[in-house]
Amino acid sequence: MWPANKKIRVMVIDDSILARKLIVDGLSRSPRIEVVGTAFNAQDAMSKVPQLRPDVITSDVEMPGMSGIDFLKKLLPRHPLPVILVSSLNLRVFDALSAGAVDFVRKPEPGKNEEFIKSLTLKVISAAGAKVRQAAQATSAPLAGPLAAQPLGARPGLDRVIIGLGASTGGTEATLEVLKRLPADIPGMLIVQHMPTGFTQMYAERLNRLCQMEVREAKNGDEVRRGLVLLAPADFQMRIVRSGVRYTVSCTADPKVSGHRPSVDALFTSMAEQVRCRMVGIIMTGMGRDGADGLLKMRKNGAYTIGQDKESCVVYGMPMVAQNIGAVQIQASCENIANVLLRQLNTIQ
Numbered sequence: 001m002w003p004a005n006k007k008i009r010v011m012v013i014d015d016s017i018l019a020r021k022l023i024v025d026g027l028s029r030s031p032r033i034e035v036v037g038t039a040f041n042a043q044d045a046m047s048k049v050p051q052l053r054p055d056v057i058t059s060d061v062e063m064p065g066m067s068g069i070d071f072l073k074k075l076l077p078r079h080p081l082p083v084i085l086v087s088s089l090n091l092r093v094f095d096a097l098s099a100g101a102v103d104f105v106r107k108p109e110p111g112k113n114e115e116f117i118k119s120l121t122l123k124v125i126s127a128a129g130a131k132v133r134q135a136a137q138a139t140s141a142p143l144a145g146p147l148a149a150q151p152l153g154a155r156p157g158l159d160r161v162i163i164g165l166g167a168s169t170g171g172t173e174a175t176l177e178v179l180k181r182l183p184a185d186i187p188g189m190l191i192v193q194h195m196p197t198g199f200t201q202m203y204a205e206r207l208n209r210l211c212q213m214e215v216r217e218a219k220n221g222d223e224v225r226r227g228l229v230l231l232a233p234a235d236f237q238m239r240i241v242r243s244g245v246r247y248t249v250s251c252t253a254d255p256k257v258s259g260h261r262p263s264v265d266a267l268f269t270s271m272a273e274q275v276r277c278r279m280v281g282i283i284m285t286g287m288g289r290d291g292a293d294g295l296l297k298m299r300k301n302g303a304y305t306i307g308q309d310k311e312s313c314v315v316y317g318m319p320m321v322a323q324n325i326g327a328v329q330i331q332a333s334c335e336n337i338a339n340v341l342l343r344q345l346n347t348i349q
Contacts, residue, residue: 002055002128007034010124011054013045013071014038014086015063019107023058023086026117032125042071049079056127058120061087061096068092072099082127084120089198094172094206102130102314103169106196119196126169126287130314133173149183149212149342157348159226160277161187162240162247163341164298166264168194168286170314174334175284176207179229181338184212187345188224190232190240190249190271192264194286197234204231220251232262239270247275258290264318268294272301278348279303282337283328285313289321296327304344305329306337 002008010033014020020038027033037052039045041063049057057075061068069092072083076099085104087093093104103123108116152158163186167175171193195203201217207229208215218230218238224247232238237254240247257263264283268291271279281298283291285308299305307319307328312335322328332340 002125004032008032008124008128009034009036009053009055011036011045011049011052011057012038013040013042013057013059013063015040015060019060019086022108022113022117023120026113027058027121027124029117030121030125033121042066042068042074045071046074049075049081054081055129056124057081057083058086058124059083059101061085061090061092068101069096069099072096072101076100076132080132082130082132084123084127086120089202091202091206093199094203097172100133102127102132104196106198123169126315130169133314149181149338151183151185152342152345153185155349157278158185158187158345161279161345161348162224162271162275162277163187163189163280163282164191164267164271165189165282165284166192166267166286166291166295166318167284168264168288168290168315168318170285172203174308174312174314176210177334178282178284178337178341179207179211179213179215181335182211182213182342185227186213186229187226188247189213189229190218190224190238190267191229192232192238192262192267192291194260194262194290195234200231200234207231218249218251220249222249223247224249232267235261237266238262239266240274241270242274242276258293259288260290264291265294268298271303272297275301280341280344281305282307282341283319283322284308284334284337285315286318287315288317291318292322292325292327295322296325299327299329306340307331308337309333
């Protein structure tokens, strides 16, 4: 946690003069942030980082000369600083997250500058002090051969299991690390990842490409079934709905819950209230406490609950609160959560 009395030193990188001014002026309004300098491209930034000594960097993804992705690969081994991406609706943002960026915010649409600055300010504060993964450790390749998860097989009990997973800052890559270690016939799974509007479909498509099971952005009324992972669409609350022995999801533009839409608490609370079969709850890296209360309700209703451990979290916030209030049965590293889950599932016939 960043000390409240210590200002967060921020460096802003963008090739657009107007974008730089918008970000600098906006971030400077926060009493917790001091913008210590700017750069017009990645090369300019590399020369200034040692002198400016920022705590957090905001960077465009597409820049002339050197892309934001190549910048991260060059920067992080020398200066492991938290980088927040400022991106248009672009699939390359996920490559940049894989290269070590901790989070991203979508560039503002016309008339939405204030909303953009508010979101970026919160993400900068969240990122200050975050654990930065080295680019060399990042991997987006699917596991293959003997490392790939073996099918769980035709066990009727697994048709009656529902898994919920929630994550925020650092969660895009952490969730991938879990899913790519799971088999194609995993029980029905629901995921809430805090993400800007427009990116959830691209993220679901990326997970679908890199993992063995089917992954897609959820639509209202989708059935929860084995072998399918449903990702909550940005700016909608996703909840589970029971109809006899059948489960579907509702995706509605309801008010924010725990400050978020989609909210992990909204999903987990609905699971605690609606699910009448076996269930598993997993809470992963992220700032704040979204999901902790819902996970506790799930555990009290018989769910098996897993929390990501401090050492592997980019931001040990949500899992820490869940652990502290007794919502977590077992903690595991990002890389080991899949193994913990599979051991539990293998006890079910």
